[in-house]
Amino acid sequence: MSNSVYIAGAFEHPTREAPDKSAMQLHAEVARGALADAGLPKSRVNGFATAGIPEYKHTFKGPMMMADYLGLRGVSWAENTDDGGGAQLTHMAHAVSAIRDGKCDVVLITLGGRPRSRAQNTGTGGTAGTTMQDNFEHIHGNTVITRYAMVAKRHMHEYGTTPLQFGAIREAVSYHAQFNDDALYPDPVTAQDVVNSRTISDPIHLLDCCVISDGGAAVVLVSSDVADELARECVEIIGCGESITHHDAGRMNILETGARESGDSAFDEAGISRSDVDYASLYDSFTVTVLLELEDLGFCEKGAGGEFAESGALKAPDGELPVNTDGGGLCSNQPANKGGLTKVVEAVRQLRGETAPEVQIPNARYAIAHGMGGDFVTREKHTTLLLEAPR
Amino acid sequence: MTVPEQWEPRETPEVDPETAPFWRAAADGTLLLYECDDCGLVFYYPRAFCPDDFSPNVSPKPATGTGRVYTYATTDVVSEWPSDDLPMVSAIVELDEGPRMLTTLVDCDADSIAIDDRVEVVFVPTDDEDVAIPVFRPTD
Numbered sequence: 001m002s003n004s005v006y007i008a009g010a011f012e013h014p015t016r017e018a019p020d021k022s023a024m025q026l027h028a029e030v031a032r033g034a035l036a037d038a039g040l041p042k043s044r045v046n047g048f049a050t051a052g053i054p055e056y057k058h059t060f061k062g063p064m065m066m067a068d069y070l071g072l073r074g075v076s077w078a079e080n081t082d083d084g085g086g087a088q089l090t091h092m093a094h095a096v097s098a099i100r101d102g103k104c105d106v107v108l109i110t111l112g113g114r115p116r117s118r119a120q121n122t123g124t125g126g127t128a129g130t131t132m133q134d135n136f137e138h139i140h141g142n143t144v145i146t147r148y149a150m151v152a153k154r155h156m157h158e159y160g161t162t163p164l165q166f167g168a169i170r171e172a173v174s175y176h177a178q179f180n181d182d183a184l185y186p187d188p189v190t191a192q193d194v195v196n197s198r199t200i201s202d203p204i205h206l207l208d209c210c211v212i213s214d215g216g217a218a219v220v221l222v223s224s225d226v227a228d229e230l231a232r233e234c235v236e237i238i239g240c241g242e243s244i245t246h247h248d249a250g251r252m253n254i255l256e257t258g259a260r261e262s263g264d265s266a267f268d269e270a271g272i273s274r275s276d277v278d279y280a281s282l283y284d285s286f287t288v289t290v291l292l293e294l295e296d297l298g299f300c301e302k303g304a305g306g307e308f309a310e311s312g313a314l315k316a317p318d319g320e321l322p323v324n325t326d327g328g329g330l331c332s333n334q335p336a337n338k339g340g341l342t343k344v345v346e347a348v349r350q351l352r353g354e355t356a357p358e359v360q361i362p363n364a365r366y367a368i369a370h371g372m373g374g375d376f377v378t379r380e381k382h383t384t385l386l387l388e389a390p391r
Numbered sequence: 392m393t394v395p396e397q398w399e400p401r402e403t404p405e406v407d408p409e410t411a412p413f414w415r416a417a418a419d420g421t422l423l424l425y426e427c428d429d430c431g432l433v434f435y436y437p438r439a440f441c442p443d444d445f446s447p448n449v450s451p452k453p454a455t456g457t458g459r460v461y462t463y464a465t466t467d468v469v470s471e472w473p474s475d476d477l478p479m480v481s482a483i484v485e486l487d488e489g490p491r492m493l494t495t496l497v498d499c500d501a502d503s504i505a506i507d508d509r510v511e512v513v514f515v516p517t518d519d520e521d522v523a524i525p526v527f528r529p530t531d
Contacts, residue, residue, distance in 0.1 A: 135404035136436040139524060140495045141472050142464075142481035147493075149464030150483060157462070157506045201466035201481075249434035249442045250490025254462065254483070377483070377493065 002224035006234035009038025009220035026112030034218035047104030049091035051082035084373015086340035093240035112216030113336025149201035165306030167194030172314035177327025179356035210329035233390035241265025258382035259296035281343035316359035340371030351389035435490035456512035
């Protein structure tokens with residue numbers, strides 16, 4: 001019996017705005033889509049993971065209310081870690097262990113929400129105190145966007161990175177987005193367009209920020225025995241890594257992220273090297289997020305992320321490391337303010353050869369999908385997955 | 392672009408037994424750090440133990456209140472913040488004792504701030520007279 005764990009089904013909701021649906025309905029629609037993609041009936045699901053739904057209080061009850069709503073019976077393994085934007089990647093990493101341990105063999109993982117319809121001021125709130133540390137941080141009014149801006153500013157100071165280099169990241173993914181019929185912002189922009197857009201918190205401009213979208217995504221993970229039953233070819237999960245970094249009593253290096261450690265763990269487990277990776281789905285809450293991930297995941301030297309982006313490396317299909325060929329969170333989708341799972345879906349599409357032909361990487365064999373939650377500067381959680389195409 | 396001199400009263404943070412001495416010292420005009428009596432680590436934010444060696448033997452250590460700008464960002468987009476009190480300059484200040492702290496810069500021209508500028512602490516009152524918020528202003 002093989003210990004391998006596979007992604008049998010992956011589905012991204014086509015909507016980006018769902019004013020007439022409930023958040024739970026979005027979960028049900030993506031669950032149905034992912035199970036249909038896998039070719040599995042709902043009755044086979046015996047593992048279930050979802051983070052809380054912010055629309056409802058007591059989000060810790062997420063898996064219970066959702067299993068009830070979806071009519072899932074026989075769930076013998078459940079997971080509701082909410083570590084932010086990469087939560088569902090964390091669920092996947094944990095599900096791999098659970099499947100290997102024999103706790104379950106068909107795991108459904110769902111994401112869905114409606115921040116766009118609810119007109120949330122995402123990223124610009126500063127005063128709400130929800131953790132002990134907020135009393136020393138949010139009380140100063142600094143927001144998610146100002147914290148990322150402070151990182152970008154320090155990166156510019158230490159390495160000479162320019163606003164145009166941040167903009168080059170959006171230029172690349174916006175080029176991809178034009179081939180995605182579902183992308184919220186499908187029009188290509190240039191790095192100069194990014195710099196010309198409204199300043200939100202210098203040096204972050206409007207077009208350096210991800211979209212706010214309704215919608216969702218789901219994946220189905222299976223054991224090798226279940227994969228053997230299925231008609232569809234399955235993508236293998238060959239490496240997982242997680243890492244938390246934080247304020248560290250005042251010693252934080254804001255230019256080093258947890259992606260360093262989560263990436264190292266995933267590559268160690270997978271036994272492949274950075275140069276083997278054909279495609280990268282990188283969490284892209286802001287352009288600077290991608291820039292630091294490129295460096296800390298080891299695709300370029302520390303400080304060279306700007307030059308790497310500017311070189312055209314991120315552009316599919318011919319760039320050195322095509323990134324976010326669906327348009328990513330910057331241009332296509334950041335459902336429920338948690339863009340992690342859509343990163344997995346696009347990586348699966350690449351490895352199955354199912355993306356838009358203009359951005360499909362020929363014979364893509366290895367892909368990386370990276371999620372993060374929390375935020376740069378204060379506390380962040382990174383999860384990295386390495387995936388291998390069906391052979 | 393001149394930053395408003397003081398935004399007051401600021402929202403009062405949650406005070407619990409562990410952090411009350413920090414806020415009270417701020418209300419009295421002192422920025423408080425903590426020092427581990429066993430390993431010597433000087434740390435921020437306050438805790439009743441040392442985050443390095445987990446020792447409970449920690450002592451309050453009044454800071455000089457001076458340091459330098461490690462990084463900063465100016466914004467006039469902060470929901471739930473009085474518009475008269477914008478723009479704001481968020482910053483990380485590296486204290487002369489070592490720790491870096493998230494804070495804001497006040498009494499300054501946002502366009503002329505630079506990384507490594509020298510700053511000193513000042514305190515903004517809140518509705519609670521036992522609580523004040525440490526912010527910084529340039530000294531050069």
